Amino acid sequence: MAQFINELGDFNKIREEINNWTLSSVSKDRADPMEMVKLSSGYAVEQFQWLSYHKALGMIEDKDLQKLCTRIGFQEEEHLSRLGSVVDPNMTPMESALALQMTAIQAFSEAGQLETNDICKSTYDYILLDHLTQMKLLSDSASRMGAEGGVISRIMESFGAGAAPKMGARPEEITKGAIQIREGRPIEKQFIPTDDIIKQSLSKDTVPVESFVNVHTVLANDVQLRDEYHLFRRMMPSEDSRRLLNIVTAIENIHVAMLESLMDPKTSPLEYLMINELMEIKTHRQGIQFAKSDSARSAHEYALREDEQHLNWLRDAYSSYGSPAKFKATDKLFALPQMSINEYVNQIAAAVA
Numbered sequence: 160m161a162q163f164i165n166e167l168g169d170f171n172k173i174r175e176e177i178n179n180w181t182l183s184s185v186s187k188d189r190a191d192p193m194e195m196v197k198l199s200s201g202y203a204v205e206q207f208q209w210l211s212y213h214k215a216l217g218m219i220e221d222k223d224l225q226k227l228c229t230r231i232g233f234q235e236e237e238h239l240s241r242l243g244s245v246v247d248p249n250m251t252p253m254e255s256a257l258a259l260q261m262t263a264i265q266a267f268s269e270a271g272q273l274e275t276n277d278i279c280k281s282t283y284d285y286i287l288l289d290h291l292t293q294m295k296l297l298s299d300s301a302s303r304m305g306a307e308g309g310v311i312s313r314i315m316e317s318f319g320a321g322a323a324p325k326m327g328a329r330p331e332e333i334t335k336g337a338i339q340i341r342e343g344r345p346i347e348k349q350f351i352p353t354d355d356i357i358k359q360s361l362s363k364d365t366v367p368v369e370s371f372v373n374v375h376t377v378l379a380n381d382v383q384l385r386d387e388y389h390l391f392r393r394m395m396p397s398e399d400s401r402r403l404l405n406i407v408t409a410i411e412n413i414h415v416a417m418l419e420s421l422m423d424p425k426t427s428p429l430e431y432l433m434i435n436e437l438m439e440i441k442t443h444r445q446g447i448q449f450a451k452s453d454s455a456r457s458a459h460e461y462a463l464r465e466d467e468q469h470l471n472w473l474r475d476a477y478s479s480y481g482s483p484a485k486f487k488a489t490d491k492l493f494a495l496p497q498m499s500i501n502e503y504v505n506q507i508a509a510a511v512a
């Protein structure tokens with residue numbers, strides 16, 4: 160087994176090792192928009208999985224398994240450090256808030272297109288419409304603050320012909336046109352009764368693992384958005400923006416509850432962690448496809464390599480309890496959406512208009 164950071168035995172070695180966790184950041188003026196979105200998504204899934212390992216410790220009895228989770232947790236911490244260090248530290252909270260909306264819209268539009276389970280698909284399409292409105296309200300607020308243009312308009316432009324990550328697509332196919340910042344579901348209709356929030360849970364015996372990977376991926380992205388907004392609203396001097404973020408995070412609790420209610424409560428901690436590893440592998444594979452800078456590419460590549468190893472360790476541990484056959488990264492997991500984000504968003508918005 161690899162050497163883990165806390166087991167190197169010599170603090171100088173540990174510090175030297177941790178110094179490698181900070182890569183050079185990519186300036187927001189030069190960053191490629193899809194690269195930014197995929198970095199943000201990679202960070203979200205890493206944070207989600209890091210927390211899952213820590214939570215799992217209190218849910219499993221086996222001491223060896225607890226040790227394995229602790230060790231892997233250290234590596235997830237490293238992945239977070241590396242990916243986070245690539246993001247330009249000069250991004251303002253408003254720019255970051257908008258980038259997180261873009262990341263969520265991309266994730267829901269991809270999951271909505273690839274999903275084969277009807278309950279999941281309708282949930283993703285529902286949430287996508289809420290995010291469109293949030294995006295519009297935030298970008299209006301950014302314009303009032305004089306923060307339009309720059310990195311945000313470049314991200315929006317890239318969503319025009321969209322982010323369908325087609326293999327071999329020419330950059331101009333991916334980046335032409337601009338996303339229409341349009342209203343999705345009116346904000347006053349986004350607060351819905353609790354009875355409508357809780358969904359019928361999926362059965363792990365009949366629903367394919369790819370569907371669970373989709374749920375975990377959009378959940379990780381939404382949780383990240385909500386948690387970072389909790390932080391941003393304490394950093395923004397504008398009272399208007401803070402109030403807007405309060406409304407958005409209140410609604411995000413609805414989305415998070417919807418997605419969590421889809422989970423099969425019979426999923427064991429080990430199964431949950433394997434689904435998360437598949438989510439990490441899928442996200443980093445895409446991250447590499449869209450990386451333009453050496454920093455972003457190497458952060459995704461490094462994480463991918465170790466996450467593949469994590470999945471192998473977990474599958475070995477799981478084989479004492481059941482068959483790990485379905486917890487495997489197959490071509491089905493790496494399917495790509497056919498439509499651009501803009502095309503898909505327009506289709507979904509038209510269906511409810």
Ligand SMILES: [Fe+2]
Binds near residue numbers: 234
């Ligand atoms: Fe990871």
Ligand SMILES: [Fe+2]
Binds near residue numbers: 436469
């Ligand atoms: Fe991992």
